Amino acid sequence: MDKKVIRIVLLVAVVAILSVLLIDQLSNRAGKRPDNPFAYDLEGFDETDPGLLTHKEVMQIAIGHEQPVGFAYGYGRIFLITGEYLQVISPEGSAILKKELDESPTAITIGNKKQLLLAFDNHLVMYDLTGEELFRSMPLDEKAAIISVAFAEELIFAADAGNKVVRVFNHRLEELDSFRGTSNVSETHGFILPGGRFTLAVNGDDELWVVNPGLHSMQLYSHSGRLRRYWGEASFNPEGFSGCCNPTHFMILPNGDFVTSEKGLVRVKVHHPSGTLKGVVAGPESFPNGKDAPAVAADSEGNILLLDFEQKLIRIFEERKENN
Amino acid sequence: MATDKGRRAFIGMCARMTAGLAIAGLVGVSVKRLTAMKWVWQIDPFKCTGCGRCATHCVQNPSAVKCVHAYPLCGYCDLCGGYLRPGYINRDTAAENQLCPTAAIERKFIEEPYYEYNINEELCIGCAKCVVGCAAFGNGSLHLQIRHNLCHDCNQCSIATACPSEAIIRVPAKMPYIIKGGFEK
Numbered sequence: 001m002d003k004k005v006i007r008i009v010l011l012v013a014v015v016a017i018l019s020v021l022l023i024d025q026l027s028n029r030a031g032k033r034p035d036n037p038f039a040y041d042l043e044g045f046d047e048t049d050p051g052l053l054t055h056k057e058v059m060q061i062a063i064g065h066e067q068p069v070g071f072a073y074g075y076g077r078i079f080l081i082t083g084e085y086l087q088v089i090s091p092e093g094s095a096i097l098k099k100e101l102d103e104s105p106t107a108i109t110i111g112n113k114k115q116l117l118l119a120f121d122n123h124l125v126m127y128d129l130t131g132e133e134l135f136r137s138m139p140l141d142e143k144a145a146i147i148s149v150a151f152a153e154e155l156i157f158a159a160d161a162g163n164k165v166v167r168v169f170n171h172r173l174e175e176l177d178s179f180r181g182t183s184n185v186s187e188t189h190g191f192i193l194p195g196g197r198f199t200l201a202v203n204g205d206d207e208l209w210v211v212n213p214g215l216h217s218m219q220l221y222s223h224s225g226r227l228r229r230y231w232g233e234a235s236f237n238p239e240g241f242s243g244c245c246n247p248t249h250f251m252i253l254p255n256g257d258f259v260t261s262e263k264g265l266v267r268v269k270v271h272h273p274s275g276t277l278k279g280v281v282a283g284p285e286s287f288p289n290g291k292d293a294p295a296v297a298a299d300s301e302g303n304i305l306l307l308d309f310e311q312k313l314i315r316i317f318e319e320r321k322e323n324n
Numbered sequence: 325m326a327t328d329k330g331r332r333a334f335i336g337m338c339a340r341m342t343a344g345l346a347i348a349g350l351v352g353v354s355v356k357r358l359t360a361m362k363w364v365w366q367i368d369p370f371k372c373t374g375c376g377r378c379a380t381h382c383v384q385n386p387s388a389v390k391c392v393h394a395y396p397l398c399g400y401c402d403l404c405g406g407y408l409r410p411g412y413i414n415r416d417t418a419a420e421n422q423l424c425p426t427a428a429i430e431r432k433f434i435e436e437p438y439y440e441y442n443i444n445e446e447l448c449i450g451c452a453k454c455v456v457g458c459a460a461f462g463n464g465s466l467h468l469q470i471r472h473n474l475c476h477d478c479n480q481c482s483i484a485t486a487c488p489s490e491a492i493i494r495v496p497a498k499m500p501y502i503i504k505g506g507f508e509k
Binding site: 036037038039040041042044045165189192193194196214215216234236242243244245246263264266291 | 412
């Protein structure tokens with residue numbers, strides 16, 4: 001064959017191959033699509049200033065395939081509710097008890113008289129630490145959705161997200177009262193729950209603190225439901241609470257510090273009793289692609305325990321030594 | 325003669341039968357077409373990940389996909405994750421505080437501390453930026469839907485081809501929208 005013809009054929013082949021490569025390079029086929037030009041950008045907020053980090057992760061406990069609902073720490077054990085089960089786990093992660101419940105619990109807390117209190121949407125049940133039932137409340141109305149409970153010395157408080165009220169019970173689970181967070185004081189709006197997140201806790205001084213997530217506010221109430229004090233600000237910066245439903249979870253340490261957990265920009269922080277930021281336990285970088293706020297608890301050594309709902313883990317964070 | 329008459333009658337009968345069958349067939353096909361269930365493309369908001377491809381892959385420009393607002397789900401928050409961009413300066417309507425690239429979300433004061441958010445569909449390009457913000461920080465009341473007054477209902481929806489979560493599905497034309505918790509105010 002004429003060399004000229006061969007050259008032309010080779011040239012055409014080279015052009016064809018280059019064309020295919022170029023088209024492939026420019027194509028939008030699966031796996032080669034360009035980045036989303038409209039991506040929601042959290043740059044600047046998705047990494048924590050290392051100087052603010054007060055804790056480091058030291059341990060993880062896998063909790064199996066069941067969907068976790070909540071947990072509490074007390075008497076040297078982790079009490080976990082998942083699906084229709086109550087589980088008791090040692091701090092090292094070994095299972096101590098797994099009790100099947102009649103229905104799905106929605107919240108858990110531990111009392112200082114070895115009581116275990118579980119909420120089930122419209123009623124409460126108190127158990128001893130072995131899972132034996134002690135008391136049961138009367139069923140509340142159909143709209144009730146209790147998603148957080150806390151023991152005070154003489155009372156029990158339950159956050160009812162369905163009715164947007166805090167319900168007050170005695171230790172025999174008889175309902176005594178309820179309040180909406182409103183009063184004659186002009187600055188109180190009542191509880192604003194945009195996303196059905198509603199958490200409360202009682203501190204070592206027997207004071208009731210309730211999250212008012214629509215106001216990004218931590219509010220101190222008297223046991224009769226009068227607003228006494230509040231703190232909190234809306235901000236994407238670590239000093240404040242982001243989004244419209246934060247903080248999603250919180251707990252109060254024995255020294256009065258607050259541990260708060262936020263969704264969206266997932267982060268867990270420690271605030272002084274006054275509300276000023278003390279530090280960050282776990283920033284957004286600890287929850288890659290995470291959206292849901294972890295539940296929080298603390299053990300007797302001051303370690304912070306996080307219940308990571310998405311990874312189905314209990315994650316234990318220890319205070320960094322340089323903070324001491 | 326008798327044979328010719330018989331043949332003509334036979335041919336005539338065959339022609340009449342053929343015509344009758346053809347008419348019956350046409351009627352049947354027409355009735356079937358009229359009564360057959362029509363299907364249209366729609367976004368399943370529970371599968372949608374807000375990847376932004378609805379804005380860039382629709383044959384329409386701007387896209388036939390628009391953000392819709394499920395008002396009964398909305399918290400009417402002052403700090404709306406779908407309206408305000410992360411790191412906003414003030415919680416107001418200034419352009420630098422808005423997340424939407426086309427300012428298609430209108431914020432209206434209702435009463436302290438509640439605000440209503442409405443979508444201006446003429447401005448909305450279906451980019452889902454607000455959808456992602458609302459789902460992450462709020463309760464997901466903002467979500468995308470294919471608007472059937474704009475959609476060509478292509479045989480093969482080009483967004484469906486590009487959608488990474490297979491959220492574009494065929495739904496009966498009688499129920500053309502998949503709304504989270506109610507659509508109308």
